[in-house]
Amino acid sequence: MNKQIKVSAISHLWLSDKKQYVKRSTISAYMLLVENHLLPAFGNNYQISEDEVQAFVFRKLDEGLAKKSIMDILIVLKMILKYGAKQKLLHYEAFEIRYPTEQKGKHLEVLSRANQKKIMNYIQEHFTFRNLGVYLCLCTGMRIGEVCALTWEDINTDTGLISINKTIQRIYTTENGIGKTELIMDTPKTKNSVREIPMSRDLLRMLKSVKKIVNSSFYVLTNEAKPTEPRTYRNYYKFFMDKLEIPYLKFHALRHSFATRCIESNCDYKTVSVLLGHSNISTTLNLYVHPNTEQKKKAINQMLRSLN
Structure with missing residues (x-):
C-alpha cells in the first residue's frame, strides 16, 4: 500500500478524476455533499470504520436530514473510499x-382539485408570461x-407538442479554492427526461395566437433573450x-x-412515467400509486368474479 493520506485529500483527488x-x-x-457533510465528519481520518459511519448516520438523522439524503451522502462516501482503495491510499x-424503522410514509404535496381549478381559471383570465409557466407545469408536469429553460421554438402549435430538451x-x-455559484444551461436530469409532451386543448388554444407574434428564440417565461433562473421563479410562484x-x-x-390528476383519471402508469420523464416506471408507482380501500x-x- 502507498503512503496513507487523509480522506480530505482522497476526496479532492476523486473529484478531479470524476470531472472527466x-x-x-x-x-x-x-462537491456540496463532500464539503458540507463528509469532510467535517471524516476529512481528518486516514481510515473510516463501519461504526464511525453508523454513528454519522444517526447523527444526521438527529439533525433532521432525510433518510434519502443520508443515503445519497453514503453513496458518494463509498465511491471515494473505493477510489482510495484502488489507488492504494487506504484500506476499504x-x-x-x-x-x-420509519413510522410514517412521506407526505406528497398536491394541490386540491378546487385550488388547481382556481389557479388554471385565473391564469386563463389573467395571462402573463410568468403566469403561463405555472399553467404549463400543471398541464405537463415539467420540472422548474x-x-x-423553455423557449418558444420548443412549443410546436402545429403538432401540439412541447419538446423538453434542456434545463x-x-x-x-x-475556483482557486474559492466557492461560488454559476447559472448553467444543461441537458435534462436523465436521458428519459428528454421527451415530448402533448398540449391539452385549452393550453393549445391559449398558445396558438401568442406563438404567431413572439420571437421563437426567446424564453417563454420572460419572452426575452435572457431566461429567468429557478430561484427567481420560485419567488414569483410564492407571490402568485x-x-x-x-x-x-x-x-x-x-x-x-x-x-x-393523471393517475386519478385512470391513465396507464407507463404513459404517466414517460410524460414525467422518469428513468423507470417504479419511480412513478412508488410516488403516486397508492390504492385506497x-x-x-x-x-x-x-x-373472484373471474373464477365464476
Missing part, C-alpha cells in the same frame, strides 16, 4: 448501515428548471400563491399535482 466523466451539475452536487471494506440550474463550483390566497406548497407540487375491494371482487 460526469456532468458539471453532478460534480457540483458531489464494505460497510452495512442500519436505519431506524425545464420550464425556465437551467445554478450549480456550486470552486399568496395573491390567490392558496396555502403555499413547494413549486414541485405542481408536478406532483399533474401526476396525481375501495380500489382494493374492487380488485378482489373482480378477481
